[in-house]
Every structure is written in C-alpha cells, then in structure tokens.
Amino acid sequence: MEKRGIRMNLSGITAKAHTQYALATREVENSMRRIAEGRPDLNSGDKARVGRMNTTLSMLRLANSTVKQSQDLLETAESGVSSVNDVLTRLREIAVQSSNEDLTADTRAGLIDEFNALVKELDYVAKNTAYDGVELLDGTFGDRDVIIEGTGETETINIELSDLTLDGLKLTAHTVTLESGDSRIGQDNGQGGTYSEGDTVSVSATSIDSANDADDALARIDAAIATVQAEASDVNSKIERFNFTISHLGNMITMNEESLATILDFDEAAEMASLADFQIRQQTAIAMMAQAQQLSQTVMQLLQG
Incomplete structure (x- = not known):
C-alpha cells in the first residue's frame, strides 16, 4: 500500500509538472508568434x-x-x-x-x-x-x-x-468682309472685276x-x-x-x-517580458518533471533495498 501511494503521489506531481510545461510551451509559442508578426492577438470584435x-x-x-x-x-x-x-x-x-x-x-x-x-x-x-x-x-x-x-x-x-x-481657335482659313478703307478694295478679285466694300474675301490663314x-x-x-x-x-x-x-x-x-x-498597437517590450516569464515557467516545469522522475527512481531503489 505504501509503495502504491508513493507511486501515485509521484505520478501526480509528474502529471502536474507536465501540464504546466504544456501550458507554458503554448504561451511561449504564441508569444514568439506575436513578436514575429509584430501585432497582438485580437478578439472577434476587434477583428x-x-x-x-x-x-x-x-x-x-x-x-x-x-x-x-x-x-x-x-x-x-x-x-x-x-x-x-x-x-x-x-x-x-x-x-x-x-x-x-x-x-x-x-x-x-x-x-x-x-x-x-x-x-x-x-x-x-x-x-x-x-x-x-x-x-x-x-x-x-x-x-x-x-x-x-x-x-x-x-x-x-x-x-x-x-x-x-x-x-479650334479659328486662326486658319476664314473669310473677311471688306470694310471702308481696306487696301484690297479696288484690287482685282480674280473674277474679271475688283473688290468693293462689303465683298467677302477668303483668306487662307491669319x-x-x-x-x-x-x-x-x-x-x-x-x-x-x-x-x-x-x-x-x-x-x-x-x-x-x-x-x-x-x-x-x-x-x-x-x-x-x-x-x-x-x-493593432503592439508593445514589443512588454511582450518580450512576458516571453521571458513563460520561458521561466517552461524551464521550471521541465525541472519539476526531472526531479519527480529522479525522486521516483530513488524511492523505488530504497523500497527494493
């Protein structure tokens, strides 16, 4: 009975240490992911x-x-x-x-x-x-x-x-109506006559x-x-x-x-501090499991002796 009680007690310690290790490891992984992404985890509302x-x-x-x-x-x-x-x-x-x-x-x-x-x-x-x-x-x-x-x-x-x-600006070919004083009045109009006041003259360009x-x-x-x-x-x-x-x-x-x-504000310094804390918990859990394992072996040797 005493041997079984000791084994159960040591198994409980080991299981608890393993649970703590799993939790700490998950937090370490999440923290490292947040640091790599440079942003915090968002809830559904923020998303x-x-x-x-x-x-x-x-x-x-x-x-x-x-x-x-x-x-x-x-x-x-x-x-x-x-x-x-x-x-x-x-x-x-x-x-x-x-x-x-x-x-x-x-x-x-x-x-x-x-x-x-x-x-x-x-x-x-x-x-x-x-x-x-x-x-x-x-x-x-x-x-x-x-x-x-x-x-x-x-x-x-x-x-x-x-x-x-x-x-577009009407500065190309156009017609001009001759007014009094225009030098073209009296000149040959090319049609057997001369230009008179009021005649329309075609001009090729301004x-x-x-x-x-x-x-x-x-x-x-x-x-x-x-x-x-x-x-x-x-x-x-x-x-x-x-x-x-x-x-x-x-x-x-x-x-x-x-x-x-x-x-999306991300406090990298605070996250690094949290990561260090999670890593300490992870190492502590590993140490607890190792100690429980070593203690179990020691007790078994004593009981067998």
Whole structure:
C-alpha cells in the first residue's frame, strides 16, 4: 500500500509538472508568434473592426488615387493652356505693331517671320500636350466624368477640354468682309472685276502681310485669347476643387490609419517580458518533471533495498 501511494503521489506531481510545461510551451509559442508578426492577438470584435477599417481605407485610397490622377491631367492641361496664352499674347503684340501702315518693308518682313513661326508653335503646343498618352488640347479629349467612390455618396466631376489648335481657335482659313478703307478694295478679285466694300474675301490663314490683314488678325487673336482665358479659368477651378477633395480624403485616410494603428498597437517590450516569464515557467516545469522522475527512481531503489 505504501509503495502504491508513493507511486501515485509521484505520478501526480509528474502529471502536474507536465501540464504546466504544456501550458507554458503554448504561451511561449504564441508569444514568439506575436513578436514575429509584430501585432497582438485580437478578439472577434476587434477583428471585425479591423476588417471594416481596412475596407474603408482601401476605398479611400482608391478614390484619392483617382482624384490625384485627374488633378495631374488637369495640371498638364493647365501648362499647355498657359503656353498657348503666352504665344497668343505675343502674336497680339506683333499684330498691333503690324497694323501700322508706315512700317518699312524690312520691319514688316521681320514681324511676319516671327508671327508665322509663333503660329506654328501654337499649333504644335496644342497638338502635343498629353497626359498618359491622352491628347488634351487638340479637340479629341471632349468631356469625361471623374467618378469618386468614397465611403458615402458617389461624386461625379466632369472635365471638359477645348480645342486650342489653330482650327479650334479659328486662326486658319476664314473669310473677311471688306470694310471702308481696306487696301484690297479696288484690287482685282480674280473674277474679271475688283473688290468693293462689303465683298467677302477668303483668306487662307491669319496673317499680318498688310495693315488690313493685321487688323483682321488682331480681332481674331483677341477672340482666341478670350477663349483660352475662359479655358484656363475652368481648368483652374477644377484643379482647386480637386485640391480640396484630395485634402479631405487625405484627412480621412490619416484618421482611419491612426484608429487602425491603435487597435493593432503592439508593445514589443512588454511582450518580450512576458516571453521571458513563460520561458521561466517552461524551464521550471521541465525541472519539476526531472526531479519527480529522479525522486521516483530513488524511492523505488530504497523500497527494493
């Protein structure tokens, strides 16, 4: 009876030590996993919150990316519009100078050369202002909707870009109605007669070849400048709107990221301290099992002796 009682007592100690070892080992493994992942274990409620917040952040980031791309497109267009406006401003200055009938032939020739070169440059800028392979100012862009899908109501912003080429600004072939004082009045009209006041004359392109041509060019350039400035105003207003939208989305992203970080906050120092404690318990359990085993063998030897 005494032998069996001793064996049962030692077996109980061994079983208890083994249980403590298993518990400590599990905690060590969990602690090491948390340290490796860099995040705490979450309860079901926190897991649900993290899932919702990640979904919200994904939608906000996508919306922010969409708006930023549209803003970049408009800023590219704005640069092109500004360049076209600069060219038109210089063309107007030249047209004003050329409207003077007292210009020498050499002076007018120099102005004509500069004017024609700038006209080509204007058309080049309008036809080569592009974003991500999309032409913006050559008349092919038209109007497009930017759809912003945030966490609430979907917002749609329309972007429309005008044709700022020579054709779009009506600076190419056109007709002119002759007014009193026009130098072409009385000249051969190519149809067996001469031009009279009120006649319509076809002009191949805006030019400053004469004072009258310069006056006509000036009127057409003024109209083109008005068109370009209206375009610049519209583009700038859209850019400002996108700036506010980007700022708002950025604030929402930051707040959601901070809230998510609070839930997933991981105190590595505290976890390392817990790991050390669990490892001590694990080693203690191992020592208890070894001592129980050794004691059992010693008792059995004494009883047998």
